[in-house]
Amino acid sequence: MIKYVLEESGEDMRIDEHPILTFAKDKKIRFTFNGKEMFGYLGDTIAAALVDNGIMEFSKSVIHERPRGFYCAIGNCGSCNMTVNGVENVKTCLTLLEENMVVENELSEVIIND
Amino acid sequence: MIEKDLVVIGGGPAGLSACKVALDAGMKVAVFERSFLLGGQLVKQTHKFFGSESQYARTRGIDIAKILIDELDNTDLEVFLNATVVGLYKDNVITVYQDNKYFKVKAKAIIIATGASEKFLAFENNDLPGIYGAGAVQTLMNIHGVLPGKEVVMVGSGNIGLIVSYQLIQAGVKVKALIEAAGKIGGYQVHASKLRRLGVDIITNTTVKRAVGDGKIEKIVTVKLDDSWNEIEGSEQEISCDALCISVGLSPMHMLLSMAEANMTYVGELGGLVPIKSCDYETSLAHVYACGDVTGIEEASSAMVEGKIAGLMAAKHAGFIHPDYEALENELNNQLCVLRQGPCGEKIRCGLKKVGEVYD
Ligand SMILES: Cc1cc2nc3c(=O)[nH]c(=O)nc-3n(C[C@H](O)[C@H](O)[C@H](O)COP(=O)(O)OP(=O)(O)OC[C@H]3O[C@@H](n4cnc5c(N)ncnc54)[C@H](O)[C@@H]3O)c2cc1C
Numbered sequence: 378m379i380k381y382v383l384e385e386s387g388e389d390m391r392i393d394e395h396p397i398l399t400f401a402k403d404k405k406i407r408f409t410f411n412g413k414e415m416f417g418y419l420g421d422t423i424a425a426a427l428v429d430n431g432i433m434e435f436s437k438s439v440i441h442e443r444p445r446g447f448y449c450a451i452g453n454c455g456s457c458n459m460t461v462n463g464v465e466n467v468k469t470c471l472t473l474l475e476e477n478m479v480v481e482n483e484l485s486e487v488i489i490n491d
Numbered sequence: 492m493i494e495k496d497l498v499v500i501g502g503g504p505a506g507l508s509a510c511k512v513a514l515d516a517g518m519k520v521a522v523f524e525r526s527f528l529l530g531g532q533l534v535k536q537t538h539k540f541f542g543s544e545s546q547y548a549r550t551r552g553i554d555i556a557k558i559l560i561d562e563l564d565n566t567d568l569e570v571f572l573n574a575t576v577v578g579l580y581k582d583n584v585i586t587v588y589q590d591n592k593y594f595k596v597k598a599k600a601i602i603i604a605t606g607a608s609e610k611f612l613a614f615e616n617n618d619l620p621g622i623y624g625a626g627a628v629q630t631l632m633n634i635h636g637v638l639p640g641k642e643v644v645m646v647g648s649g650n651i652g653l654i655v656s657y658q659l660i661q662a663g664v665k666v667k668a669l670i671e672a673a674g675k676i677g678g679y680q681v682h683a684s685k686l687r688r689l690g691v692d693i694i695t696n697t698t699v700k701r702a703v704g705d706g707k708i709e710k711i712v713t714v715k716l717d718d719s720w721n722e723i724e725g726s727e728q729e730i731s732c733d734a735l736c737i738s739v740g741l742s743p744m745h746m747l748l749s750m751a752e753a754n755m756t757y758v759g760e761l762g763g764l765v766p767i768k769s770c771d772y773e774t775s776l777a778h779v780y781a782c783g784d785v786t787g788i789e790e791a792s793s794a795m796v797e798g799k800i801a802g803l804m805a806a807k808h809a810g811f812i813h814p815d816y817e818a819l820e821n822e823l824n825n826q827l828c829v830l831r832q833g834p835c836g837e838k839i840r841c842g843l844k845k846v847g848e849v850y851d
């Protein structure tokens with residue numbers, strides 16, 4: 378079993394004021410990450426909400442289990458894959474956050490047959 | 492199986508422009524986009540675009556996306572979002588993955604407008620969390636309003652590196668340094684001067700030697716390069732940061748075409764592997780067309796024009812002649828010539844020559 382440490386910076390990463398853009402933060406959305414309750418906003422991807430909650434480690438490399446963050450945010454690299462509501466290999470950078478979502482780091486071991 | 496006259500893969504500026512022209516020509520069109528919104532790269536571009544007036548220069552990228560999407564309002568376009576095309580077959584069938592299910596779609600013509608992906612840079616610990624592509628940082632802050640970090644170092648001084656650095660500052664992030672391996676800045680001087688005025692340290696002839704951190708990035712070690720790009724011993728320096736942003740170019744998203752065994756060729760000036768196509772934008776696969784960044788990294792302005800040409804031609808060869816066919820064909824080809832002229836267009840002209848398109 379791969380082990381993950383749940384570490385948070387505790388810092389709020391939301392942009393409060395921006396010269397060009399405004400960000401609607403109308404509806405708060407509750408979800409859990411590895412069992413811990415967290416909040417994001419309607420319109421967030423799971424990845425954006427996690428970063429805002431100070432989560433940087435999204436997955437581990439297959440062989441050496443090195444921590445990986447997200448990299449591309451558009452669905453190219455796969456380093457943001459997590460298990461969402463029990464479904465494995467979900468690209469969290471492309472998946473919008475929904476109320477009471479259960480988000481977990483990928484837990485099953487990858488078996489490589491050469 | 493769903494059947495359509497035209498399937499467009501990718502809902503960026505190239506794909507959306509292709510949809511519009513093909514719909515006007517009377518085709519039944521469906522567009523497949525893997526993201527939850529249309530617009531491609533445009534949806535995170537807050538700066539005013541350069542280019543020519545007919546391609547909305549001096550309009551912000553996000554607003555160009557709105558214009559392109561509005562033009563498709565009240566048409567019969569069928570839009571599939573969160574829909575990734577995972578297979579392309581020689582009998583004009585694609586496989587789509589959406590909502591944890593796969594389904595097939597058959598079409599008379601297929602337009603590939605999948606855009607590009609960001610290149611990566613090789614250095615020690617380049618996989619530490621906190622090291623992001625410049626596009627990822629833009630997505631995070633300009634779409635979601637979330638910052639990637641508080642103190643960022645940017646690698647690469649092309650226009651994207653310069654523009655994203657400026658956008659980071661606008662969002663309240665400290666850009667500690669911008670590092671460039673070449674001896675001079677790659678992008679436009681106006682962008683670089685703006686950054687310098689804001690106090691950003693632009694360091695040329697320098698690259699990242701390694702990233703350092705326990706579980707996430709804490710600092711980088713840089714090293715100076717000589718004119719032949721060899722590391723200069725003893726020139727290492729440390730810069731602390733909580734995010735590192737990599738902006739060293741893009742390469743075309745050729746995978747669907749490569750998988751279907753279209754004729755491809757590697758052209759450095761175009762960013763990597765690109766399809767060989769006819770003057771009607773048809774690839775070596777019959778009825779499969781390609782346009783935009785997937786045929787060579789360029790700009791949204793040319794991607795829109797190429798998209799329109801691909802739409803026009805795909806329609807024509809499937810028996811749908813656009814009411815303004817001749818006027819449009821001339822006008823669009825002229826627009827491309829204008830966009831690609833002058834010293835700024837030299838690299839792209841040189842690259843396109845290698846795939847048989849001549850603009851001199
Ligand atoms: C920071 C920055 C600044 C820029 N500034 C300018 C500027 O000032 N002026 C200018 O003209 N250009 C500019 N550009 C360039 C411009 O954004 C791109 O050239 C343009 O977006 C390319 O359009 P495209 O439609 O080919 O690809 P994209 O915009 O990349 O769109 C491709 C779409 O295809 C989708 N897709 C990919 N694969 C699949 C699949 N298998 N299934 C379903 N969908 C898929 C993607 O999700 C994406 O939405 C800039 C780019 C960046 C990053």
Ligand code: FES
Nearest residue numbers: 450452454455470
């Ligand atoms: S971050 Fe690359 S696929 Fe999600």
